Amino acid sequence: KMHRTVLALVNIFICGCFASPPNFILLFADDLGFGDLGCYGHPTSLTPNLNRLASGGLRFTDFYCTSPVCSPSRASLLTGRYQTRSGIYPGVLYPGSIGGLPLNETTIAEVLKPMGYATAAVGKWHLGVGPKGMYLPTNQGFDQYLGIPYSHDMGPCRNLTCFPPDIKCFGLCDVGVVTVPLMHNDVIKQQPVNFLDLERAYSDFSTNFITTSVKKKQPFFLYYPSHHTHYPQYAGPGAAGRSLRGPFGDSLFEFDTTVGNLLATLEQTGVINNTLIFFTSDNGPELMRMSRGGNSGLLKCGKGTTYEGGMREPAIAFWPGTIKPGVTHELASTLDILPTFAKLAGATLPRVQLDGVDLTGLLVNRGKSQREEMIFYPTDPSEMYGLFALRLGKYKAHFYTRGATHSGTTPDKDCPVFAVLKAHDPPLIFDLEADPSENYPLPLVGRPDLQKLLDRIMKVKAQFEASMVFGESQINKGTSPELEPCCNPSCSPKPSCCHC
Template identity: 85%
Template sequence: MALTLLFLLNVGLLCSGAASPPNFVLLFADDLGFGDLGCYGHPTSLTPNLDRLAAGGLRFTDFYCTSPVCSPSRASLLTGRYQTRSGIYPGVLYPGSIGGLPLNETTIAEVLKPQGYATAAMGKWHLGFGANGMFLPTNQGFDQYLGIPYSHDMGPCWNLTCFPPDVKCFGLCDVGTVAVPLMYNKVIKEQPVNFLTLEKAYSDFATDFITTSAQKKQPFFLYYPSHHTHYPQYAGAAAAGKSLRGPYGDALLEFDNTIGNLLTTLEKTGVINNTLIFFTSDNGPELMRMSRGGIAGPLKCGKGTTYEGGMREPAIAYWPGVIRRGVTHEIASTLDILPTIANLAGAKLPEVMLDGADMTDILLNQGKSKKETMMFYPTDPSEMYSMFALRLGKYKAHFYTRGATHSGTTPDKDCPVFAVLKAHDPPLLFDLETDPSENYPISATQRPDLQELLKQIQKVKEQFEATMVFGESQISKGTDVNLEPCCNPQCSPKPSCCHC
C-alpha cells in the first residue's frame, strides 16, 4: 500500500510538472519457451540478470502472446490489437514482402512521442521493410533504429552455417537470397551482418541512447526485440561455450549479458528507480530443433500451435521501489502493454478498437486483472474458422486443434504437423489451474455443472467475434525480390553483389 501511495503521489507531482515521467524498457525474446529461464525452473540456464529482475520484480505465471509465430505477435505487442485487425497474417513477413505493419496503426512509440519521449528500437523488427524502407521503425514512431529488419535465419542457407567462425555457406541454397543486413535507421551498415559483434553493437547503442536521454532529462522508451533465442543460435566470444546448454544456452546467456549492461547503464545514469523494465517473449519454443529449440516446461506443444506451450510466455515486470516483488497468477498478455504504458506516461490511447487492458493495478498492487479472457488465433487466421481457442478464467476451450511443423519431434502426437486440423463441438475443455499441460479434457456430459460454463464461453466468443473486423492481409500481398534490402542497390548481379 505504501508503494502505491508513493507512486500516486509521484503521478500527482507529474501532473503538476514537478516529477519526471517514467522511462520504459521493453525486452522481447524470440522463440523462448515457458520453461527456458532459471527463474521459471530450468535447472541449467544461466540467466543471472533475468533472474535478478524476477527476484526483485513481479513474475507472471499466466501471460500470453497473441500468435505462435513472430510477425503477428510483434504487431500485437506494439499496437495493443490482435494481428487480425492490423492484417499481419497469415504467417510472417519476408525480406521482399510488399506489405508490412500499416502506417495508420499506432505503436507504443507513437503513443509516447506527444509526451516528449525519446524512442529507440534495436534488434529484430520483422514488421516489414517495403519500398524504400517504408515500414521500418523510424516510420513507426521510433527516433532511432539499429537492427535486422526481419528474422536472422532469412539469409543464404537460412544462415544455418553462416555464423563465423563456422564454415561459410555455399551451394545452391545461396542462389537468389540476399545476405542479412544490419541497419541504422534506414541505412545499411553491414551486409552480411557480423553476428560475433552484433550484441556488442546493440549494447553500445542502448548505452548511448539511455545516457543521452538521461543527460537531457528526457523520458525514454527503448524497445529491444532480441534475435536470441531463435534458431540458428549464435553468440560472441563473451558467451560462446560458457553455458551448460550448448548453442541455445550460449545465445540465451548473451541476451542476458546485454540485459545486465542495460541495468548497469540505468544505474550509472541514476534513472533505474524511474524506469519500468518489462520482459516477455514472442511465442513458444521451436521444438522441432530439439535441444536447440527451447522447452515449454510443463506446457503442451510449442511454436506454431495454439496449445499453451505455443502461446503462454515467461513475463517479468521490474521497477525498483514501485513494483513489489512477487508472483501473479492473473491473466495478462502482450496486448496489455500499450494501454499500461500509456496510463503510466499520462498519454492518450489511440482512437481505435484496442484489445488490451491496463495492467497498472496488477503491477502496482498485485491486484486483479481487468479481463479474464484470452483469444487464441492460429498462424493462418480466417473469418471462416476465426479463433482456435478461448480462455475464460481458469478454463480453456479449444474449438479447433492442430499440430505444427515447428512443434515436431516431440512424443506428444498432438504437436507435430501430422496432427491435422480437427474441429471440436462441444469444444475441448481444460482446467488450466489443475491441468496446465492440457492432458486431461473435461467431459461436459459427466459434469452437468459445466453446461452453463460452455454457454458462457460461447457467448463471450460470439460477442468478441462481432467486434472483429479482419484487416487486409499484408502478407498475402506477396513478395518482390526488388524490395529486398541491398547496400549497393545499383550493383549487378543481385543478390550476390549486395555486400558491403
C-alpha cells in the same frame, strides 16, 4: 498550465511518488519457451540478470502472446490490437514483402512521443521493410533504429560464422535471397551481418541511448526485440562456451548479458528507480530444432500451435520501489503493454478498437487483472474458422486443434504437422490450473456446472467474433525481389552482389 499540473499530479499518484514520467524498456525475446529461463525452472540456463529481474520484480505465470509466430505477435505487442485487425496475417513477413504494419496503426512509440519521450528500437523488427523502407521503425514512431529488419534466418547462412573462432551457422537458413543486413535507421551498415559482433553493437547502442536521454533529462522508451534465441543461434567471444546448454544456452546467456548492461547503465545514470522494465517473448519454442529450439516446460507443444506451449510466455515486470517482488497468477497479455505504458506516462490512447487492458493496478497495487479472457488465433486466421481456442478464467476451450511444422520432433502426437486440423463440437475444455499441460479434457456429461461454463464461453466467443473486423492481409500482398534490402541496389547479379 493547469492541465500540466493535473497531469503531474496524476503521474505522481500512478507512479508511486515519481514526479517525472517513468522510462520504459521493453525486452522481447524470440522463440523463447515457458521453460527456458532459470527463474522459470530450467536447471542449466545461465540467466543471472533475468533472474534478478524476476526476484526483484513481478513474475507472471499466465501471460500470453497473441500468435504462435513472429510478425503477428509483434504487431499485437506494439499496437495493443489483435493481428487480425492490423492485417499481419497469415504467417510472417519476408525480406521482399510488399506489405507491412500499416502506417495508420499506432505503436507504443507513437503513443509516447507526444509526451516528450525519446524512442529507440534495436534488434529484430519483422514488421516489414516495403518500398523505400516505408515500414521501418523510423516511420513507426521510433527516433532511432539499429537492427535486422526481419528474422536473422531469412537469408543464406551456410558460410556465415555464428560462434568463435569460426564455427559456421547451423543449417542453411533461407537461400535464394539477399544475405541478412544490419541497418541503422534506413541505411544498411553491413551485409551480411557479423553475428560475433552483433550483440555488442546492440548493447552499446542501447546503453548510449539511455545515457544520452538521461543527460537531456528526457524520458525514454527503448524497445529491444532480441534475435536470441531464434534459430540459428549465435554468440560472441564473451558468451560462447559459457553455458551448459550448448548453442541455445550460449545465445541466451549473451542476451542476458545485455540485460545486465542495461541494468548497470540505469544504475550509473541514477534512473533505475524511475524505469519500468518489461520482459516477455514473442511465441513458444521451435521444438523442431530439438535441443537448439528451446523448451516449453510442462506446457503442451510449442511454436506454431495454439496449445499453451505455443502462446503462454515467461513475463517479468521490474520497477524497483514501485513494483513489489512476487509472483502473479493473474491473466495478462502482450496486448496490455500499450495501454499500461500509456496510463503510466499520462498519454492518450489511440482512438481505435483496442484489445489490451491497463495493468497498472496489477503492477503497482497487486490488484486483480482487468483481463478475463484470452483469444487464440492460429497462424492463418480466417473469418470462416474464427477462434481456435479461448481462455476464460482458468478454463480453456479448444474449438480446433492442429499441430505445426515448428513443433515437430516431439513425442506428443498432437504437436507435429501430421496432427491435422480437427474440429471439436463441443469444444475440448481444460482446467489450466489443475492441468496446465492440457492432457485431460473435462467431461461434460453429468456436469451441469461445466455446461453453464460452456454457455459463458460460447457467449464470449460470439461477442468477440462479432466485434472483430479483419484488416486487409498485408502478407497476401506478396513479395518482390526488388524490395529485398541491398546495400548496392544497382549491382548485378542479385542477390549475391548485395555485399558490403
